[in-house]
Amino acid sequence: MKTHKCIYYEKQLYLYRAGELPDRERDRLNKHLASCPQCAAFAKKLKILDGKIEQLRGEQPSPDNPVALTNNIMRAVTSIEKFKKYQKADKYGNIFKLLFAPRLRFALLTAIVFIVSLFFIQEALFMDRIARLERKISRSTAAGIYTTEKMNYSVLENKLSSLDKSGSFLQNNLVTVKNKNKIVIDERSLTALLESYKSVKIQNELLIELLKNKNPDLYHITTKNGLDQAEIKELLRNKREILQFINEL
Amino acid sequence: MTDLTEKIIDAKRGDLEAFRTLVENHQTFVYRVAYRFLSHREDAEDAVQECFIRVWKNLSSFDLNKKFTTWLYCIITNLCLDRLRSAKRKDNKIDINADMTLIKDTNNPDALFNNKQIREVIRKLADTLPPKQRIVFVLRDLEDKDINSVAGILKMSPKSVKTNLYFARRFLRTKLLELNIEL
Numbered sequence: 001m002k003t004h005k006c007i008y009y010e011k012q013l014y015l016y017r018a019g020e021l022p023d024r025e026r027d028r029l030n031k032h033l034a035s036c037p038q039c040a041a042f043a044k045k046l047k048i049l050d051g052k053i054e055q056l057r058g059e060q061p062s063p064d065n066p067v068a069l070t071n072n073i074m075r076a077v078t079s080i081e082k083f084k085k086y087q088k089a090d091k092y093g094n095i096f097k098l099l100f101a102p103r104l105r106f107a108l109l110t111a112i113v114f115i116v117s118l119f120f121i122q123e124a125l126f127m128d129r130i131a132r133l134e135r136k137i138s139r140s141t142a143a144g145i146y147t148t149e150k151m152n153y154s155v156l157e158n159k160l161s162s163l164d165k166s167g168s169f170l171q172n173n174l175v176t177v178k179n180k181n182k183i184v185i186d187e188r189s190l191t192a193l194l195e196s197y198k199s200v201k202i203q204n205e206l207l208i209e210l211l212k213n214k215n216p217d218l219y220h221i222t223t224k225n226g227l228d229q230a231e232i233k234e235l236l237r238n239k240r241e242i243l244q245f246i247n248e249l
Numbered sequence: 250m251t252d253l254t255e256k257i258i259d260a261k262r263g264d265l266e267a268f269r270t271l272v273e274n275h276q277t278f279v280y281r282v283a284y285r286f287l288s289h290r291e292d293a294e295d296a297v298q299e300c301f302i303r304v305w306k307n308l309s310s311f312d313l314n315k316k317f318t319t320w321l322y323c324i325i326t327n328l329c330l331d332r333l334r335s336a337k338r339k340d341n342k343i344d345i346n347a348d349m350t351l352i353k354d355t356n357n358p359d360a361l362f363n364n365k366q367i368r369e370v371i372r373k374l375a376d377t378l379p380p381k382q383r384i385v386f387v388l389r390d391l392e393d394k395d396i397n398s399v400a401g402i403l404k405m406s407p408k409s410v411k412t413n414l415y416f417a418r419r420f421l422r423t424k425l426l427e428l429n430i431e432l
Contacts, residue, residue, distance in 0.1 A: 011415070014419060015411075018411070020411060049371075049425070056372065056391055057391050060281055061293075062280060063294060063297070064290065066276060066277065069280070073297070074272065077268065
């Protein structure tokens, strides 16, 4: 009959068969097996069971068709690789598609129009500011021709006097050299002077000197009464060659 | 550097031919383990295929300092454990008595089981074990892995492995006695 001891040693037997029983416990188990025929028989059966299991271990099941199995695996792996590549390509395709989505296209177009208009508005404002600044400068420097320090005034005066055949040019204080950089021209005298020179060629030469060719500061030619370049253009409207010259400048 | 390591490195770089060599060299071993867990040829082949797909996908993260076969053991064991659990959920109960009748020689019903038949009975009985006990039984008793290795593969404590093994063996023994199979 199975006692509590037998139940305990039955468990110990499993551990013993698995090689998990410590030496001390193993000695106790052996003592019990020697005294209990029931447990000894059970131990024998367990040993046979282990033998059968060991035989099972010896069986080596293998796939029916190893080549076909390998091919199936490789086919699956290849398709995974293809899918990965497709996914990668599709990712870029989606971004491309997104760029051409109607909503995004409209938004992009709006943004471009907005940026371009902003540029033109800014440009117009900037040009307007420059024009206003130019006007302000010309007003504040009324009746002046600005030259650079390098300008040779005596040469200019000589040239002017040589051109001034009527003699009114300098006598009437048409041109006054106020300082090193500033030459003042009397508007009425200038008009009269230009009128007095019937020859367009002489008028041109005179203006060339006045405007000082190649000197950009002389663009801001104004008369005593504060006429700006546009007003001078107006004054010289009928004198095409002069106008052309000013335009070229 | 061993040939196996070289093949693994090549396969890591995406070399399909190197991976094919790895499959060819290891598929029989993986199949054997899968078949011992699942006891079904087609299921085992499916598991092998899934195992190698998983290997391919995760090869970049494989640590070359670790043993490749241990990694394969981990993957196939987990795959089979999932399959066994889902099969159990489907409640595919095995009628062990019916199976025993089939195993026994129909011409001589009173004859004792022969060795081959006993092995078949043990295999059938192992199929009825709970998934974890079955995995532990296969790894320890059939694959002859030591307790610590089994614990490492299943990410269990050695004590837990021993307990599962004890219950698995006791179950087999009890069932064999219930079926009046003399060992």
